[in-house]
Amino acid sequence: MKCRVCGNDVTDVSKCPVCGFPVIHGLEREDEENLTRMAEEYLMGQVEFYLTAHTYEEADNSIRESGQPKIKIGDGRDLSKGKILWNEQEFARIEGRRELSLEITIRAFGKDRSVRKIRVKAPSLRDFWHIGICLEGTGKVKFAVGNDRIYELSEAVSLL
Numbered sequence: 001m002k003c004r005v006c007g008n009d010v011t012d013v014s015k016c017p018v019c020g021f022p023v024i025h026g027l028e029r030e031d032e033e034n035l036t037r038m039a040e041e042y043l044m045g046q047v048e049f050y051l052t053a054h055t056y057e058e059a060d061n062s063i064r065e066s067g068q069p070k071i072k073i074g075d076g077r078d079l080s081k082g083k084i085l086w087n088e089q090e091f092a093r094i095e096g097r098r099e100l101s102l103e104i105t106i107r108a109f110g111k112d113r114s115v116r117k118i119r120v121k122a123p124s125l126r127d128f129w130h131i132g133i134c135l136e137g138t139g140k141v142k143f144a145v146g147n148d149r150i151y152e153l154s155e156a157v158s159l160l
């Protein structure tokens with residue numbers, strides 16, 4: 001039997017050792033539906049998103065990369081379906097780029113679950129850009145780049 005939240009094997013246990021969701025057997029159809037909804041809410045309450053940013057510094061008349069901090073860009077619990085959750089952080093526009101490559105880390109149940117390289121079209125925006133997260137449906141999100149008026153969306157990415 002598989003965990004309803006994370007898919008881990010939960011045969012012979014009463015609680016999933018990976019995500020902590022309870023294992024419940026032999027339910028009526030109606031309870032099944034409620035449990036599926038609970039599992040979705042549980043997952044969204046545990047997921048966090050981070051963006052690997054690149055910082056630069058000037059040294060000896062040249063520009064070099066000085067670090068790759070992971071910036072938190074949102075929590076699953078704040079997402080609502082079909083709506084973009086924008087992060088406050090401003091990023092400098094990259095001149096001449098047609099496509100951006102974002103490295104997103106998806107964290108859940110207290111540890112990094114996956115690191116994804118996400119491609120998204122550069123928004124036609126003269127201003128700073130922000131990153132946003134949009135809940136697509138069960139277990140899927142898209143990432144937005146731009147601002148609340150002008151933006152581009154990535155392909156859908158699954159959470160686990």
Ligand SMILES: [Zn+2]
Nearest residue numbers: 003006016019
């Ligand atoms: Zn689990």
